[in-house]
Each structure stands twice: as C-alpha cells, then as structure tokens.
Amino acid sequence: MRASxxxxxxxxxxxxxxxxxxxxxxxxxxxxxxxxxGLDIHLVDPHPPGAGRIWREAQSPLLWMNSHAEDVxxxxxxxxxxxxxVRPGPTLHEWAGIEGATFADRQLQGGYLRxxxxxxxxxxxxxxxxxxxxxxxxxxxxPREGRQQVWLEGRPRPLLADLVVLALGHLDAELDDExxxxxxxxxxxxxxxxxxxxxxxxxxxxxxxxxxVIVRGFGLAFVDLMVLLTExxxxxxxxxxxxxxxxxxxLYVGSRRGVPYHSKIGYDWTGERPPLPRFFGPAEVDAxxxxxxxxxxxxxxxxxxxxxxxxxxxHRLFTVHAERTTMSWxxxxxxxxxxxxxxxxxxxxxxxxxxxxxxxxxxLDRPLEGVRYGSFEELQEGLRGYVERDxxxxxxxxxxxxxxxxxxxxxxxxxxxxxxxxxxWWHGFFSYLASGPPGxxxxxxxxxxxxxxxxxxxxxxxxxAEDGLFRATSASxxxxxxxxxxxxxxxxxxxxxxxxxxxxLRALREDGAVETPEGLLRVDPGDGRILDRSGRPHPRxxxxxxxxxxxxxGAFTRPRTGGPAFRQNDATxxxxxxxxxxxxxxxxx
Numbered sequence: 001m002r003a004s005x006x007x008x009x010x011x012x013x014x015x016x017x018x019x020x021x022x023x024x025x026x027x028x029x030x031x032x033x034x035x036x037x038g039l040d041i042h043l044v045d046p047h048p049p050g051a052g053r054i055w056r057e058a059q060s061p062l063l064w065m066n067s068h069a070e071d072v073x074x075x076x077x078x079x080x081x082x083x084x085x086v087r088p089g090p091t092l093h094e095w096a097g098i099e100g101a102t103f104a105d106r107q108l109q110g111g112y113l114r115x116x117x118x119x120x121x122x123x124x125x126x127x128x129x130x131x132x133x134x135x136x137x138x139x140x141x142x143p144r145e146g147r148q149q150v151w152l153e154g155r156p157r158p159l160l161a162d163l164v165v166l167a168l169g170h171l172d173a174e175l176d177d178e179x180x181x182x183x184x185x186x187x188x189x190x191x192x193x194x195x196x197x198x199x200x201x202x203x204x205x206x207x208x209x210x211x212x213v214i215v216r217g218f219g220l221a222f223v224d225l226m227v228l229l230t231e232x233x234x235x236x237x238x239x240x241x242x243x244x245x246x247x248x249x250x251l252y253v254g255s256r257r258g259v260p261y262h263s264k265i266g267y268d269w270t271g272e273r274p275p276l277p278r279f280f281g282p283a284e285v286d287a288x289x290x291x292x293x294x295x296x297x298x299x300x301x302x303x304x305x306x307x308x309x310x311x312x313x314x315h316r317l318f319t320v321h322a323e324r325t326t327m328s329w330x331x332x333x334x335x336x337x338x339x340x341x342x343x344x345x346x347x348x349x350x351x352x353x354x355x356x357x358x359x360x361x362x363x364l365d366r367p368l369e370g371v372r373y374g375s376f377e378e379l380q381e382g383l384r385g386y387v388e389r390d391x392x393x394x395x396x397x398x399x400x401x402x403x404x405x406x407x408x409x410x411x412x413x414x415x416x417x418x419x420x421x422x423x424x425w426w427h428g429f430f431s432y433l434a435s436g437p438p439g440x441x442x443x444x445x446x447x448x449x450x451x452x453x454x455x456x457x458x459x460x461x462x463x464x465a466e467d468g469l470f471r472a473t474s475a476s477x478x479x480x481x482x483x484x485x486x487x488x489x490x491x492x493x494x495x496x497x498x499x500x501x502x503x504x505l506r507a508l509r510e511d512g513a514v515e516t517p518e519g520l521l522r523v524d525p526g527d528g529r530i531l532d533r534s535g536r537p538h539p540r541x542x543x544x545x546x547x548x549x550x551x552x553x554g555a556f557t558r559p560r561t562g563g564p565a566f567r568q569n570d571a572t573x574x575x576x577x578x579x580x581x582x583x584x585x586x587x588x589x
Contacts (some may be wrong), residue, residue, distance in 0.1 A: 001587070003039045003580045006150045006159050008137045009167035010045035011052020012555035013545050015117040016074060016565060017167060018043075018130070018255050020573035022123035024084045025077075028577040038127035039580060042159050044152060045135045050110070050117030052169055057110035061198045062227050065109055066220055066264060067436050070100030071092035071558040072109065074116045080563045081414075082570035089119070091559060103438040124434065133159070137458065139507035148540055163576050165528075166508075166543040169555075170198060172501040173493035182487065184466035192486035193470075196493040199224035207486055209233075209247045214472045214482065215491030216461055218255040223437045223445075225490050226251065230448060240446040242384075251454045252482050254474050254492075258368045259386055260458025261436030265403050266395035266583065274315040274404050276411040279337075280308040285418050287490055303341060305426075306361055307411050310344065311336065313359040316401040317352065327351045343494030359405065365429055368459035368476055376455075379477050381410055383456040384449055395439060407561070409434045413553050414564045418525045420549035422516050424494070425432050430553060463487060493545040497521050505547065520549040527575040528568060539579070542572050 007014045018041065029039065047053045065072065076082070092112050093100045112168075121130050135152040142148035149158035175183060179195050186193035192206045192213075199221050207213055207229065215222060231237075234245030276286075284304055288295045295301060314336065318329035325332070335347050352358050363369075367386065373379040394400050409430055416422050435523030448454040458476025464472075470487040473480065496519025497505050509515070512532045514522040521543055522531040528544050529537035544565075545551065552565040 002490045003584060004042065004147075004159070004161045005039060005163050005165070005576060005580065006042045006044060006137075006148070006161040007165045007167055007507045008150070009052065009169055009545070010043040010047065010049040010117070010132065011167070012055060012074065012113050013117075013167040013169060013565070013569075014043060014045070014052070014165075015050050015113060015120060016555060016569045017165060017573055018124070019074070019116065019120040019267075020084060020566075020569045021128070021577065022120050022125075024570070024574050024577055025125050025128060029128075029581045036343055038129065041124075041128060041130045041200045042150075042161070043130060043132045044135060044159070045132070046134050048110075048114065049132050050114035052113075054170055054198065055110045055113055055515045057107045057114070059106055059110075060228065060232060061105050062231050063106045063200060063224055064103045064230060064438060064441070065106060066103070066223075066435060067558070068264070069098055069102045069104045070098060070110075071097065072104075072145055072556055073559045074113065074556050076563065076566050076570070077560055079560045080357065080566045080570070082567050084570040084574055085122075089116070103440070126295055136503070138503045140504065141511075142540070142541060144178035154276040162540065162580060165542050165576065166504070166530075166541075167545055167573060168502060168505070168543075169545055170545060171299075171495060171505070171547060172197070173496065174499045174501055176494075176499065178488070182463070182465055182470070185470075186487070189468040191304065191468075191470065194486075194488045196221075196469070196489045196491050198492060199228065199490070202488075204228060207249045207488070209249065211249045211483040211486060212482065213251055213488055214457075214470050214485040215247045215251050215253040215490050216255060216463055216472075217488075218253060218257065218260045219431065219491060220261065220435070220437060221492060222253060222260070223441050225488060226445065226448065226454065227441075229442075230453060235442060235453075237447060240443065240447055242444070242451040242453065244451060248453050249486070250452070251448075252457055252472060252484070253454060254457030254459070254472065254476075255460030256460060257366060257432070258441060258461070258476055259383065260476065261432050261499055262444050263345075263391050263394040263436055263439045265406060266439050267400070267403070269400075269403055269407075270397075271320060273302070273407060274312040276308070276312060277406060277415060278308060278311045280304040280412055280415055282415070282418075285415050288419060295419075295421075297426065301416075301419065301422065304342075305416075307344070308412055309361065309405050309408045310348075310359050312404040312411075313401045314352075315350075316447070317357055320400060321357075321398070324354060324357050325351055326353065355400070355582055356399075358400070364433065368460070368559055371459075371476060373458070373477050376477060376480060379458055380449060380456055383458070387446060391439055391442055391496050395545040406434050410479060410553075410558070412559045413451060414562050417550050417552060417564050417568070420522070420525055421516055421518075427551070435553065457482070495520065497547060500547065508541075516549050518549075520551065521547055523548045523550050525550055526571060528572045529575070535582065542576065544572060 069092040072092040143464040148161040224441040458474035460475035469483045524537045528542045530541045
C-alpha cells in the first residue's frame with residue numbers, strides 16, 4: 001500500500017510545504033535500501049495550485065503587490081534556521097525579468113507561484129506523486145493512531161490519509177455580533193452593508209456613482225477598494241491629479257488609528273546590518289516559555305520587543321548618521337543595554353537631540369492620539385499633510401533607521417512564532433509599520449482626497465445604525481458625523497476558528513481542537529501538530545497558516561531575512577516524512 005499525505009490548501013503555504021518535502025525526501029524518505037513503495041500527496045483546493053485563492057491569476061490587473069518584486073521569494077537561503085537543505089531559486093523579479101523595484105501586479109505573482117509549484121512537484125522523487133482535487137474539504141475523521149479520512153465536497157467517499165496538513169490560508173468568517181446587527185439594519189432599511197472580506201471577491205456593484213459610503217478600515221484592503229472603485233471604474237491619473245469618470249462613489253474613510261498604513265520604504269539598505277537578535281532572541285523566548293504561570297504579552301514580551309526595535313534603530317543612527325548624535329555608539333550601547341524603559345528615555349533625550357531621530361513606538365502606533373481638528377476641512381488638510389510627511393520620510397535614506405526598525409520587526413516576528421498567544425494587536429502593529437502600501441498608492445490617495453473622491457474621518461471611528469441609515473463619528477472631529485446608505489468594512493475577516501465559515505475547521509473544533517483566547521488554532525510550535533484540550537499534539541494532523549497561533553507575516557518573504565514560514569514548512573515537512581518513513585518501515589517488518 002502506498003502512503004498517503006493530504007494537504008488541504010494549495011496556495012503558497014501548501015506549495016512551500018511541497019518544496020520542503022522535495023528538498024528533504026532524499027534524506028528522510030525512500031532512500032536506497034528501503035522497501036518503501038511510494039507516497040501519494042493529495043492537494044485539496046478549489047483554486048489553482050500555487051497561487052490559491054488570494055494570489056490567483058484571475059483577478060484585476062489593477063491590483064498590485066505591496067512589496068518590490070526583488071523582495072519576494074518562495075525559496076530558502078542560508079539565513080533560514082532549519083534542519084533541511086537550502087534549495088535556492090529566483091525572486092519574483094529574477095523570474096519575471098523585471099526591475100527589482102517594480103510593484104508587480106498580483107496576476108504576475110500568481111504566475112510565479114504557479115511556476116514554483118510546478119518546480120516543486122518536478123523536484124519530488126519518482127516515488128512521490130501529486131494529485132490535485134479541485135474541491136473543498138469538509139471534515140477530517142479517524143482515530144489518533146490510525147488512518148484519517150478527509151471528506152470532500154461532492155465526493156461520496158473520503159480520501160484516506162496517513163497524515164493531514166491544513167494549509168488553508170485566509171478564510172471567510174461568520175459575522176460577529178456588531179456585524180450581524182449592522183447587516184440586519186441594512187436588510188430592514190434596504191441599505192448596502194459589505195462585511196469584512198477579501199476585496200477582490202467583494203461585489204462592489206451596489207456602491208452607486210456619487211453615493212457617499214462609510215469605509216471602516218485603512219489598511220491594504222482599503223487600498224484595493226480605492227483602486228477598484230476609481231481606476232476600476234474608468235478614472236485615471238494625470239500626474240498628481242485624478243480625473244474622475246463620474247462613476248465613483250464618495251468614500252468617507254476612517255479607522256482606529258485614522259491614518260493609512262505607513263508607505264513601503266523607497267530606498268535600499270547599505271552598509272552593516274544591525275546585529276539581531278540582541279535583546280529578544282532564543283534565550284529570552286526560552287525564559288518566557290519556562291515561566292510556570294505563563295506570560296502576558298504587554299507586560300512581559302512587549303518591553304523586550306520595544307528594546308530590540310530601539311536597538312536596531314539606534315545602531316543604524318549612531319553608526320551611519322553619527323553627526324546627529326552626541327556620544328559614541330560604544331558608550332550609548334553600553335548604557336542602552338543596562339537601562340530600563342525610563343532610563344532609556346533619559347538616555348535617548350540626551351544623546352539624540354532631534355525628536356525626529358528618536359524612536360517613539362507609542363506615537364507611531366497612534367499618531368492622532370489626542371489630536372482634535374476644528375473643522376472638516378482642517379481634518380482633510382491635516383491628514384494630507386501627515387501622509388505627505390510619511391511619504392517624504394519613507395523615501396529619504398537620511399532616515400534609514402526606519403529601515404533598520406523594519407529589519408528588527410522581521411527578527412522579532414521570527415522569535416514570536418515560538419511563543420504563540422501574542423494576540424491580534426501585535427500582528428496589526430507589524431502590518432501597519434512593515435507591510436504598508438507602495439508609495440505610488442499613497443500618492444494616488446492624495447490625488448483622490450484633493451478631488452473629493454476620498455474624504456477622511458479620522459481616528460477611533462464609531463459606526464452606528466440609526467434612523468434607517470449608517471452614521472459615523474470620530475474622536476478627531478468632535479461634533480461631526482456623516483450619514484450614508486452604504487457601509488464597507490475594509491478589512492479581512494478575523495482568522496478565528498470559532499467563527500470560520502470553513503466546515504473543516506468547525507468540525508475540528510467540535511472534535512477537540514483548541515483555540516487560543518484570540519480564537520486561533522493551537523498548534524505545537526515545533527512542527528505545527530494540532531493540539532487537543534489536554535495539550536497533546538495529534539500524531540497525524542498538522543496546521544500551518546494565519547488561522548493558527550503559529551501564524552507568520554506571510555507565506556513568502558524577503559530574501560535573506562530568515563523566512564519564518566520557510567522554517568515552519570521545513571519542520572513540518574521533516575516531521576511528516578519521518579513519520580511516514582517509520583510507518584513504511586513498520587509495514588515492511
């Protein structure tokens with residue numbers, strides 16, 4: 001009998017897992033002198049292998065990636081901390097033959113991912129075969145110590161699996177209490193309510209030309225919405241001016257922070273990188289995991305993270321822009337290492353004269369905290385000024401400590417994966433600071449604001465359902481409100497197991513899988529095995545991706561930054577191959 005591995009999810013995460021299986025199989029599975037007959041890998045996904053749903057090639061060419069093409073790779077390098085072998089390959093820009101600084105469209109990225117999938121399958125040993133099932137997986141059943149059954153939509157008999165890996169990616173979710181109430185109000189009064197969703201899948205046709213629309217959310221989902229409702233409806237840009245088609249709605253946008261994500265940095269790194277990790281590395285993570293009473297992210301983890309990010313920032317400032325400091329890096333580093341939070345503030349104030357050169361994480365996170373505007377027009381001017389300043393700074397290498405902080409964020413994320421249970425705030429903060437839109441998109445936002453197509457609401461936006469309409473207010477402009485017949489929640493659904501529409505995840509929960517307090521699936525941080533209520537890892541079920549507590553910043557990454565997802569893929573692939581090889585040995589015996 002051939003062994004069987006079922007991977008549910010054929011997007012970049014499932015593709016990365018196959019690439020790692022191909023890299024590790026010669027050493028761990030089916031080597032010379034064994035009696036292993038072979039392995040069948042069953043890929044279950046209604047969307048095309050490689051790209052999956054989010055990165056599929058069949059989407060608008062107007063939608064871009066938010067990373068330079070040179071900063072996108074699906075291949076490992078020597079910076080990835082893993083047991084398996086490195087298998088190098090091209091970045092997106094090398095594969096496509098385009099300029100490295102290009103923000104490629106998602107159709108091109110989908111083609112790259114399809115090619116990577118084809119290469120990974122071709123690299124598998126002849127004894128391993130891959131079968132794609134373009135269906136949805138509904139549930140997994142079977143005993144802990146026996147073969148699993150994976151039931152598929154429209155198929156009367158299950159796939160039999162010695163191991164199952166869930167690589168589901170971003171999932172749809174049931175509405176929470178607030179969204180249900182807003183949706184019911186919309187139905188009762190014939191309004192338009194678009195709940196959290198992947199923007200490329202949303203039906204935007206109900207948003208009529210000229211109609212005011214409240215948009216809650218200012219991240220990447222908003223940028224996609226902005227593009228599809230402007231250029232996607234025939235508008236165009238002439239320099240810094242937007243020429244409307246007349247088919248655009250009017251977007252009143254706000255969020256908790258009230259500002260868009262920070263622009264992608266527009267210059268390259270030069271010189272020495274900060275020596276990371278320094279204050280938040282494996283030893284600190286080990287100590288946190290060893291605490292008998294557990295840890296609290298804000299109390300126990302965040303101070304270490306903040307010190308690490310500050311170290312990255314000031315290392316760059318003192319070693320490259322020393323003329324803007326008042327002491328040597330050696331003296332500063334010694335005092336910084338020995339300081340607590342209050343002492344660091346005094347040290348930085350004395351050693352870094354210009355506040356613009358200091359790292360203030362609280363101000364970065366809430367730039368409009370305590371800011372109040374006297375009129376709607378003042379708010380528009382204030383927000384345009386904020387975005388213009390951000391664009392200028394993020395494209396000026398004189399502020400290269402910002403790029404050092406970005407590298408620090410990547411290092412920190414790689415360590416936090418081992419901890420799990422870090423909460424949703426950190427992921428949002430990371431995305432806001434490190435995964436923002438391309439600079440050209442923010443310039444388009446400015447043009448749309450000047451044209452009156454986009455209007456800013458500010459921070460701490462509150463939306464209520466009143467008098468047959470939707471009503472939005474914000475802390476930034478006391479006394480002001482806007483009422484509309486349309487509301488768009490411009491963000492992805494929260495990746496919670498309890499509210500996932502995915503039947504497979506719901507069934508797993510009913511079968512004993514456990515959620516974190518944030519609703520993420522509990523997994524073994526070592527290899528991704530799903531944990532039960534007693535903390536036991538399931539011997540035959542694994543999970544990788546944003547719905548797990550081991551979620552990373554993405555399924556692909558920048559070259560030479562450690563690639564936490566690649567490290568996870570390698571660990572899971574090796575655990576799976578080791579298990580399957582032992583299973584075959586027992587069968588042969």
